[in-house]
Amino acid sequence: GRMREHAFISKVPIVHGNVEPAQQRIIEQLNMGHAGVFMQQVETAEEVRQAIAAMRFRSKGGIRPEGGFGLAAAYWGLTEREYLERADVWPLNPNGELVNWTIVESKVGLSKIREIAAVKGIGALFPGAGTLRGLFTTTNQDGQRIFDEAGWEAAIQQVLAACKEFNVACGYPATEKDIERRIMQGFSVFIINWGDAGSRTVELGRKHSGR
Numbered sequence: 001g002r003m004r005e006h007a008f009i010s011k012v013p014i015v016h017g018n019v020e021p022a023q024q025r026i027i028e029q030l031n032m033g034h035a036g037v038f039m040q041q042v043e044t045a046e047e048v049r050q051a052i053a054a055m056r057f058r059s060k061g062g063i064r065p066e067g068g069f070g071l072a073a074a075y076w077g078l079t080e081r082e083y084l085e086r087a088d089v090w091p092l093n094p095n096g097e098l099v100n101w102t103i104v105e106s107k108v109g110l111s112k113i114r115e116i117a118a119v120k121g122i123g124a125l126f127p128g129a130g131t132l133r134g135l136f137t138t139t140n141q142d143g144q145r146i147f148d149e150a151g152w153e154a155a156i157q158q159v160l161a162a163c164k165e166f167n168v169a170c171g172y173p174a175t176e177k178d179i180e181r182r183i184m185q186g187f188s189v190f191i192i193n194w195g196d197a198g199s200r201t202v203e204l205g206r207k208h209s210g211r
Helices: 020-031 045-055 070-076 080-086 105-110 113-117 129-137 149-166 179-185 195-208
Strands: 008-011 036-040 098-104 123-125 137-139 145-147 169-173 189-191
Touching: 008 020, 020 036, 020 045, 020 070, 036 045, 045 098, 045 113, 070 080, 080 189, 098 189, 105 113, 105 149, 113 149, 123 149, 123 189, 129 149, 129 169, 149 169
Parallel strands: 008 036, 036 098, 098 123, 123 169, 169 189
Antiparallel strands: 137 145
8 A cells, every 4th residue: 555645746847948957856856756747838849858758767768867766665655666667657658657747838839839749758738828828918008908818719729739639638727617618628637726616626527527
């Protein structure tokens, strides 16, 4: 039996043109017992490949050292040998138990979304809906904020289309107002807020998907 009750995944921002700090942070987080990595601000396929390399042990073709993960093994309730076997990236390794979630939230990332979605090893690909909302919001001459909802939705659909084309699960930060619509569109992984509103969103999602 495992000791862990909760799987932790935390966000790792990318510094474009220098992926090494992100790779080091990924290795540190996994060595503390995290079950995966949430890549923020991804703009190229190469950034995703570098992140996945940091998630995989050297014996599995990555760059993660085969040591320093005693805390992680203990948190997972495994021996170090068992942990070495299981701590690999799913779905690259069907028996792997680490997941990579990738968020695209810039116009540069959107322009390369098909190349990003084609990278093997992404567990779920997300449009960064909140950040994208800012990109599609401008201020007019009178100082009013103008939100280009059609452009914003088109960006979200661009990510979903790439996910469908390359058979990658597509994620979305849903609320009770939109979870049913997003499930119908084809999104299948959801980030949901804490508290009562979050619980209501989960219930709606379950009901809509027949669970």
